[in-house]
Amino acid sequence: METTTKGGTTAGTLLLALSLLAGCGEGGAYDAAMTVPGGDPEAGHFLVRAHGCGACHRIDGVRGPDANVGPPLNALSSQVYIAGVLPNLPENMVRWLMDPPAIDPRTAMPDLGLSEREATDIAAFLYSLEGG
Known part of the structure; x- marks a missing residue:
């Protein structure tokens, strides 16, 4: 069962977005x-x-x-x-x-x-x- 936030965004979509953002720093930066x-x-x-x-x-x-x-x-x-x-x-x-x-x-x-x-x-x- 998909959980939806107040704005209509699913928890799965938020998790995917956070995962993609976490990968932005790959390659040694930071x-x-x-x-x-x-x-x-x-x-x-x-x-x-x-x-x-x-x-x-x-x-x-x-x-x-x-x-x-x-x-x-x-x-x-x-x-x-x-x-x-x-x-x-x-x-x-x-x-x-x-x-x-x-x-x-x-x-x-x-x-x-x-x-x-x-x-x-x-x-x-x-x-x-x-x-x-």
Whole structure:
């Protein structure tokens, strides 16, 4: 027997909708302990400073102006998307860092000419941040 709510929605329909919504976060987003295989967060921290990322982004542990050009990069692992276009997964972050305009030609983020190794280390550093 199907139970109906005041608005006429069945309990089964509500359960199905909740199940579908629960699956929206699949793929690693919202994982505070997200790691980047082979990444070195300390090397990434150095690279973030060396490439001047703090000139456009607020990043815990990186000195720079009170930047608002790009989004703050603290608690990045809790974001669902990277730049609003890629599911937030370590491999996507590495791709994004290596050539942002190739993924989103309208982005303000420049291609910094990062190698895969550098992008992997920067991603490892960014995912290690817990601040908000």
